[in-house]
Amino acid sequence: MTDLPRIMITRRLAVGATLGALALSGCAATSDGTTTGTSGVSSAAQEVADGTGVWDASAVHEFSIDVDEDALAGMIDTYQQTQEKEWIEATVTIDGTTYRRAGLRLKGNSSLRGVSDDAAPGDLPWLIRLDKFVDGQSVDGSSGFIVRSNSSETALNEAVALDLLAEAGLASEHAVASSFSVNGGDARLRLVVQDLDEDWEAENFSTDGLLYKSEAGGDWSWRGDDPNAYTDVFDQETGDDDLTPLIDFLDFVNNSSDDDFAAELPQRLDVDAFARYLAFEQVVDNFDDIDGPGNNSYLRYDAESGGFTVVAWDHNLAFGGMGGPMGGGMGGPGGMPSPPDGERPDVGDGAPGDGASGGGRMGGSNILVERFTAVEKWSDLVDRAEADLTKELFDSGYADQVLDQWISVLTEQAGDLVDKATVQQEADAIRDVI
Incomplete structure (x- = not known):
């Protein structure tokens, strides 16, 4: 594809559809035209149209928030004391249309590090839900909007990464540049990204399912069959409350023998999409992914196939976006602090996943990544996917x-x-x- 008449190139999932079709026959395509018997679960992804209306990325959109100052200060105090992110009511105006009694809360983890009482609200990361207090309130079919933080002033790294993610055939999010302000303060350039909620899920997947978010403070360990043991580890985002599929999957990932893992994973996970996901994160130089310090990923359970798909999330550190040449200051007190001399941040005692491909992945360990890349045919699949994506996304122009x-x-x-x-x-x- 070389003719790009609009900023939002078709958010297509053609690659995912191809992999899904091959999965039905138990095969996956490789860069040399051969196939490997790796996948039995299709992600059931579907094509996603160009963004329109509020998601038309050929325009800079206007988002303004009006919120009670005392409620705002109380929300920040609560977060400082308890790390709890409270919802408060706000009036939200998007491109000239006002939505009253919308929900507003802080969004993020490391992006909230060091947040203080005097933090400029226009710089903080936010989650906006138009339907939090008013059922059905939405704009152009969307009710959830995430105002992202970034270590640069433009957030170009995340914007480009999300477009490339869609072109790679993986589920992505719409994103637009915005002029963002709170309570009449100076407008800031902020990237607004689609929330991964029911609206997003219906747009990206053709089957019923459940969506789980991996929390930054958690891990992928199996903690037994009690759902209460997974509080603050995974958060269910869509569907009726049911952690059973997730718990069963974690039990398998953590406790299966090496032989059983290699034999049965393709019936439990979209293996091809996962290999392509790992390769993509390497290609766009995003260390803060599924096995990074932020534990950034979603797991989507397909109720028809009974299998999972790993969904990418959080690309504000793509293209080496922390420190170094991408270091900047968008977000002020709420932005991502840049380490000295452009170095990667200290991520504590967690070791990187062992078998990752390419130039070396950084971050905390993830049991699925470690066991997946320890299987030679799947490690090779990641390597081939990385070569393919480099050609498709970079070498092609x-x-x-x-x-x-x-x-x-x-x-x-x-x-x-x-x-x-x-x-x-x-x-x-x-x-x-x-």
Whole structure:
């Protein structure tokens, strides 16, 4: 694909559809045209159309929040004291249309590190839910919006990564540049991303299922059959409350023998999509993924096949986006603190996943990644997927064109929020990776 008439290239899942079709026959395509018997579970992903309306990324959108100052201060105090993220009511205006009694709460983990009473609310990461207190309230079919933090001023790294994620045939999120303000304060350039909720799930998957979010403070250990043992470890985002499929999967991942793991995983996980996911995160240089310090991932259970798909989440550190040339300051007190000299952050005692491909993955350990990449045929599948994605996304010139489209939007429409020199500098840092 070389003709890009719009910033939001079709959010297609053609690769996922191909892998799904091959999975039905027990095969997966490789870069040399051969097949390997690796997958028995299809992700049931479907094509996603270009963003329209509020998700039209060819325009800079306006998001303004009006919220009671005392309620806002109380929310921040509660988070400082308990780490609990309370919901409060707010009036939200999106592109000139006002939505009253919307829900507003803090969103993030490391992006909230060091948040203080004097933090500028326009710089903090937020989750907006138009339907939190008013049933059915939405705009253009969406009710959930995440105002992202980033270590750069433009958030170009995450915007480009999400477009490439969709082109790679993996479930992604719509994202738009916005002029964001709170209580009449100075507007900030912020990336607004689609929340992974029921609306997102219906757009990306064609079957019924359950969506689980891996929490930053948790891990993928099996903690027994009691659902209460998984509080603050996984959070169920969609469907009726039911952790049974997740608990069964964690039991298998943690406790199966090596032979059983290799034989049975393809009936429990979309193996091909997972290999492509691991390869993608390596290609876009995002260490903060499923086995990174933020434990960033979702697990989607397909009620028809009985299998899982790993869903990518959190790309604000893509393209080496923490420190170094991408270091900046969007978010002020709520932004991502950059380590000295552009180094990767200290992630504690967790060791990187052992068998990961490419130039070396960083972050905490993840049992699924470790056991998956320890199986030679799947480790090889990751390596082949990385080579394929490098050709499809980078060597083809596709990523350059996506980046150029985002540059055009920011330089032509967001000049009051960020200067052209900054846009170009941060784009050049991405271009170096591409």
